[in-house]
Amino acid sequence: MRIIPVLDLKAGRVVRGIGGRRSEYAPISSSLVASSAPLAVARAFRDQFGLDELYVADLDAIGGAPPALPTFAALRNQGFRLWVDAGVREWQDTAFLAGAGIEKIILGLETITSPSLLGSICNALGPERIAFSLDLKAGQPVGDLREWESPAPLDIAAEAIEMGVKTVIVLDLAQVGLGGGTGTEDLFTALAGKHPQVEFVAGGGVRDRSDLLHLRARGAAAVLVASALHEGKLRPGDLAELRNGDEREVQC
Numbered sequence: 001m002r003i004i005p006v007l008d009l010k011a012g013r014v015v016r017g018i019g020g021r022r023s024e025y026a027p028i029s030s031s032l033v034a035s036s037a038p039l040a041v042a043r044a045f046r047d048q049f050g051l052d053e054l055y056v057a058d059l060d061a062i063g064g065a066p067p068a069l070p071t072f073a074a075l076r077n078q079g080f081r082l083w084v085d086a087g088v089r090e091w092q093d094t095a096f097l098a099g100a101g102i103e104k105i106i107l108g109l110e111t112i113t114s115p116s117l118l119g120s121i122c123n124a125l126g127p128e129r130i131a132f133s134l135d136l137k138a139g140q141p142v143g144d145l146r147e148w149e150s151p152a153p154l155d156i157a158a159e160a161i162e163m164g165v166k167t168v169i170v171l172d173l174a175q176v177g178l179g180g181g182t183g184t185e186d187l188f189t190a191l192a193g194k195h196p197q198v199e200f201v202a203g204g205g206v207r208d209r210s211d212l213l214h215l216r217a218r219g220a221a222a223v224l225v226a227s228a229l230h231e232g233k234l235r236p237g238d239l240a241e242l243r244n245g246d247e248r249e250v251q252c
Contacts, residue, residue, distance in 0.1 A: 119163030175205030192219025
């Protein structure tokens with residue numbers, strides 16, 4: 001299972017997400033690094049944990065502003081591979097990110113305008129360049145659901161997969177930064193059981209090594225983590241253990 005650290009960007013700084021309440025997000029306070037500058041935080045993840053694959057949530061772009069392309073370029077120039085959620089709403093939004101060389105472009109339920117657009121982008125760029133984010137808040141899907149066949153999370157995921165998606169992120173925004181677990185374990189079990197060919201990625205609320213092991217047992221191929229790294233609740237040895245395939249049993 002891969003661990004992908006998260007950079008939540010707002011006004012050019014890395015901020016700490018709190019329960020999806022973006023107006024309350026403030027620059028991070030981290031045990032890893034004194035700065036909240038994106039490059040400094042990214043280097044700390046690489047230097048201390050050996051992680052060079054990053055998930056970048058461009059909160060300003062998700063809110064409607066232009067994407068932070070210079071920041072993405074600076075990170076990529078330092079050798080980081082990026083998953084970027086920049087609030088894709090239309091094809092042109094994706095074209096900017098693809099042209100910038102972003103390795104994995106996130107199409108989030110919160111902002112994507114229709115499942116047909118999701119399918120068109122997936123077909124045009126190839127499923128390896130795309131991840132669909134099943135955005136939830138307190139278990140309920142977030143976004144304009146009128147074009148989807150059903151508002152149920154399992155059905156939305158199934159429709160996205162029918163459109164060609166091969167990577168699905170399950171993210172409950174209400175859990176972000178609160179250290180209460182992801183709250184999506186049962187959904188993960190159901191999704192992984194129905195769609196074994198799909199890479200499922202968990203995010204939001206991971207507390208410690210135990211959460212990572214439980215998510216792996218539930219079918220997570222990768223996990224997005226931020227607060228647990230900054231707070232020292234996950235140590236380099238914990239991540240090395242997971243990367244090296246520790247197979248000790250976990251009770252779910």
